[in-house]
Amino acid sequence: MHQDIDLQEQEEKELFEHLRIEVEKGLTMIRLDKFLMNRVENTSRNRIQNAIDAGNVRVNDNIVKASYKVKPLDVVTIVLPDPPRDTEVYPEDIPLDIIYEDDDLLIVNKMPGMVVHPGFNNFTGTLVNALTFHLNQLPTLPGNTGRPGLVHRIDKDTSGLLVIAKSEWAMTFLAKQFFEHSITRKYVALVWGDLQEDGTVTGFIGRDPKDRRVMSMHEDDTKGKWSVTHYKVLERLGFVTLIECELETGRTHQIRTHMKSIGHPLFNDASYGGDRIVKGTVFSKYKQFVDNCFQLLPRQALHAKNLGFIHPISKERVEFEMPLPKDFTLALDKWRAYVAEKLVNP
Missing domain, CATH: 3.30.2350.10 (Pseudouridine synthase)
Known part of the structure; x- marks a missing residue:
């Protein structure tokens, strides 16, 4: 029975995002929906509105409307369903600027505007989608599902060099260097x-x-x-x-x-x-x-x-x-x- 409860709790953690926000003293009063749009990453206005309508947002333990004016020292709690994420990365024929490649790694010059890996609102058109088209199989480290080959990343609007691992050994070896800050x-x-x-x-x-x-x-x-x-x-x-x-x-x-x-x-x-x-x-x-x-x-x-x-x-x-x-x-x-x-x- 205890194991079933643990599994249920684990499933809930994977399906829902729980947030608790303590409003700072200097905040100017602002509508709850606007306040949450500024505080919750990877979200949309519709997602916020649905959570408020469903009673999943509370202020000081009270269910409130979107028009509620958040004030200093309020405690806002929110439960949001995580958007479903398809962890399979689909290959896409996107041009890549590969400046070096061997059997174990490749070096890519990422163009500005290209997202590195699939994520919220960006499940296609990414560098990883392009890599899976150009390469048969890329390794994935534990906890890095959906980001095959990646041992580091750069922002969407930053240009420049990325190293991509093509084998599990290369990925482990490079990840260790990043962890030790020797790269x-x-x-x-x-x-x-x-x-x-x-x-x-x-x-x-x-x-x-x-x-x-x-x-x-x-x-x-x-x-x-x-x-x-x-x-x-x-x-x-x-x-x-x-x-x-x-x-x-x-x-x-x-x-x-x-x-x-x-x-x-x-x-x-x-x-x-x-x-x-x-x-x-x-x-x-x-x-x-x-x-x-x-x-x-x-x-x-x-x-x-x-x-x-x-x-x-x-x-x-x-x-x-x-x-x-x-x-x-x-x-x-x-x-x-x-x-x-x-x-x-x-």
Whole structure:
């Protein structure tokens, strides 16, 4: 009997997402449905509304309507049915930019805009769908169902290098290097502001309590994981700076979160405040210039340029490098031209 109860509880955990949110003191009163849209990741307005209508959302243990105004110190609890996930990955004939391949691994240059693996609202058109078409079988580590071959990932709108394991041995060998932080990963980023010197950003990264779709810095390991990013100035361009970031750890949105935390969000990073004029003048001509740059680079200015690791078979260190993609170079050249003109006509 006890085993049956345990199995039932386990099935419930797999089928439902249980959340408890304590409203912070400084919150301005806001409708419950809007509040939950900002706090619950991987959801939709319809899903939230259905949960409220079904009585699966309570405020201070009371069932309330969507129009209820959430106020400071309220305790909101919600039970959401997890959207059904088809763990089978379907092959799709999507072009891939493979820059290296052998019997055990391949190196892919991911284009900006491509999601790496299937997930909420993105079950097709991903890098993994493309890989399963081009390769007969990819290994999967325990707990990594639906993400065959992947030992790391980069964000949808980040371009650059990914290593894909083609055998179980390669996957285990590479995963160990990622766990031990011995893999070299260097990114190029364009950030807002004039960074005067090289530096290191450290801290605990976890989900932002105000918006679960993004990450933020936290005081201790109860709400986040330890993270380290080293950055080096490559080129100063007045109101923006081109930098190289080397990851010592690999947390979700690590560079984006770290650079925002020190007041230098990535250029055109909509999730972290970089899609507006952070530094510069108030003149309309400058605003038009920045908007033009945003159009040339319609994503965060982040590119995974270098990847280095010990090969699982040869045991020799291998290094790969991918130049900046066209959208990044176009925006960068426009900034260079702007700075050059300012020097001539200050």
